[in-house]
Amino acid sequence: MMEKYYEADADIGVLKGKRIAVIGYGSQGRGQSLNLKDSGLDVVIGLRKGKSWDAATKDGMKVMTVAEAVKRSDIIQILLPDESQGAVFRAEILPHLTLNKCLMFSHGFNIHFGQITPPSTVDVIMVAPKGPGFMVRRQYEEGKGVPALIAIHQDHSGNAHKIALAYAKGIGATRAVVLETTFREETETDLFGEQAVLCGGITSLIKAGFETLVDAGYAPEMAYLEVLHETKLIVDLIYEGGLTNMRKYVSNTAQYGDLTRGPRVIGEESYIAMQEILEEIQNGTFAREWMLENLVNRPVFNALTAADEDHLIEEVGREVRSLMPQFQKTEGKKPVKLVMKPVAKPAAKKAVKAPAKKK
Ligand code: NDP
Ligand code: MG
Numbered sequence: 001m002m003e004k005y006y007e008a009d010a011d012i013g014v015l016k017g018k019r020i021a022v023i024g025y026g027s028q029g030r031g032q033s034l035n036l037k038d039s040g041l042d043v044v045i046g047l048r049k050g051k052s053w054d055a056a057t058k059d060g061m062k063v064m065t066v067a068e069a070v071k072r073s074d075i076i077q078i079l080l081p082d083e084s085q086g087a088v089f090r091a092e093i094l095p096h097l098t099l100n101k102c103l104m105f106s107h108g109f110n111i112h113f114g115q116i117t118p119p120s121t122v123d124v125i126m127v128a129p130k131g132p133g134f135m136v137r138r139q140y141e142e143g144k145g146v147p148a149l150i151a152i153h154q155d156h157s158g159n160a161h162k163i164a165l166a167y168a169k170g171i172g173a174t175r176a177v178v179l180e181t182t183f184r185e186e187t188e189t190d191l192f193g194e195q196a197v198l199c200g201g202i203t204s205l206i207k208a209g210f211e212t213l214v215d216a217g218y219a220p221e222m223a224y225l226e227v228l229h230e231t232k233l234i235v236d237l238i239y240e241g242g243l244t245n246m247r248k249y250v251s252n253t254a255q256y257g258d259l260t261r262g263p264r265v266i267g268e269e270s271y272i273a274m275q276e277i278l279e280e281i282q283n284g285t286f287a288r289e290w291m292l293e294n295l296v297n298r299p300v301f302n303a304l305t306a307a308d309e310d311h312l313i314e315e316v317g318r319e320v321r322s323l324m325p326q327f328q329k330t331e332g333k334k335p336v337k338l339v340m341k342p343v344a345k346p347a348a349k350k351a352v353k354a355p356a357k358k359k
Contacts, residue, residue: 003180005150010165010174015041020167021073023066023093025052028106029079031133032171033061035140039170044069046076046092066092070101075163077104077127083294086115097122100157104167107190108183111153113287124154125164128186129173136171145172149181191281196274203308205265206231210313220316228317 022033023046033056036043044062046069047053056063070076070093078085078093089110097103102123110116111124118124129136131146139146148171150164157163168178194200209227214220237246247255280286293300308314321327 005165005168005174005178005180007169007174010169010178011162012039012041012166012169014159014162014166015075015170018042018074019044019072020075020077021046021069022077022079023047023069023088024079024081025056025061025063026079026081027133028129028136029133030055030059031136031140032077032079032106032129034059034137035171036167037061038140039172041170044073046070067096070096073101075102075104075167077106077167078110079106082107082109083290085110089116094119102157102160102163104164108151108153108187109191109287112183112187113284115287115291118154120154121156122154123156123160123163124152125160125167126151126153126183126186127164127167127171127173128190129171139176140172143175145175147176148173148178149186150178151181151183151186153183188278188281191286192274192278195281195286196277202231207311207313214312220312221320224313224316224320228313229320 019042020033020036021044022029022036025033025045025047029045029052033043033045044064045056046066047056047063048066053063064072066088076093076097078089080088093103097119099121100123102125103118104124105111105126106128108126108128111118111126126149128149128151129146130148131139136146148168150161150168152160152164155161165174165178168174206228210220210223213223213226234246234250237249241248247258250258277286280289
């Protein structure tokens with residue numbers, strides 16, 4: 001079993017008298033730094049001039065250039081996009097990374113794949129919250145926390161472990177749970193999770209289901225509600241109590257269909273694809289591809305993103321959500337113009353229902 005840590009295992013005092021530079025003020029940078037500050041720690045933000053600089057200033061943070069922030073701090077948490085960390089590290093961080101400083105990450109990509117090679121005279125650790133930055137912030141404000149992973153790549157000071165736990169406490173993670181892993185394990189599982197299941201798997205599954213229904217002549221709105229909208233209701237039940245919990249809430253018919261048809265949708269071909277995807281992560285093929293893609297200004301990334309933005313499911317989704325009050329706050333004001341495609345012939349009618357508790 002993995003080593004687990006909670007509030008009592010971490011001493012935030014380890015960070016008293018030390019200054020933390022959070023480099024970047026995006027999703028993680030904002031969430032983590034505001035929490036650290038509210039935990040009574042000395043935090044500065046390292047940035048270039050621009051959108052994030054203005055946002056951090058507006059939030060009342062001490063903002064300075066990356067080089068200046070590194071120079072003035074003992075602990076440097078790099079929260080830049082993974083693909084730009086290497087260049088910023090070499091130009092603005094490394095020159096000021098003097099003896100006994102502590103270099104931190106929230107994802108192991110750059111260390112594990114050798115994009116950043118820190119000097120041996122500093123600590124290199126990871127504190128990686130398992131949730132987006134706004135959740136890191138929101139949970140903290142509610143007195144809770146997002147779980148985090150910690151890992152030690154280099155322990156020059158002999159204090160790396162204590163610093164990692166103290167930082168995890170500072171962002172609220174020990175209120176949930178902190179698990180200890182390695183840079184390799186975090187990097188490979190994180191990439192695999194987002195590619196095969198969380199981002200890649202789910203979007204492809206939803207699109208495949210949507211296209212199958214629409215191609216068979218069903219109304220796109222129906223297809224949207226069935227395969228995209230209801231995903232959240234099912235995922236919430238799985239999140240709260242696992243697969244068994246979800247199955248307690250859906251009908252017996254749904255459960256039988258789930259058990260017998262699911263493995264046909266994700267069959268042998270998908271297992272083989274997942275193994276190949278994992279191998280590409282493990283042997284560095286994916287990392288090289290993504291780094292090279294960035295060097296040539298992301299032609300594949302841009303083309304595929306644009307193609308999906310134009311997908312019918314996105315158009316239909318805007319229309320359907322504009323009809324539901326719970327989406328008004330974020331999307332209600334956007335003008336939506338949509339001419340529904342003529343539907344061939346609705347072969348069958350199916351009621352849309354939320355999963356109701358079984359008697
Ligand atoms: P974002 O893209 O949200 O934010 C990046 C920040 O870096 C922005 O403030 C941006 O500022 C700044 N920045 C970009 N380039 C430069 C530069 N050359 N010089 C100075 N500042 C720059 O990143 P994330 O928060 O998503 O990711 C940060 C790290 O956290 C990554 O390692 C990621 O893997 C990890 N992580 C992210 C999670 C998430 O949910 N997003 C979850 C767990 C880990 P500007 O406005 O100037 O562009
Ligand atoms: Mg992840």
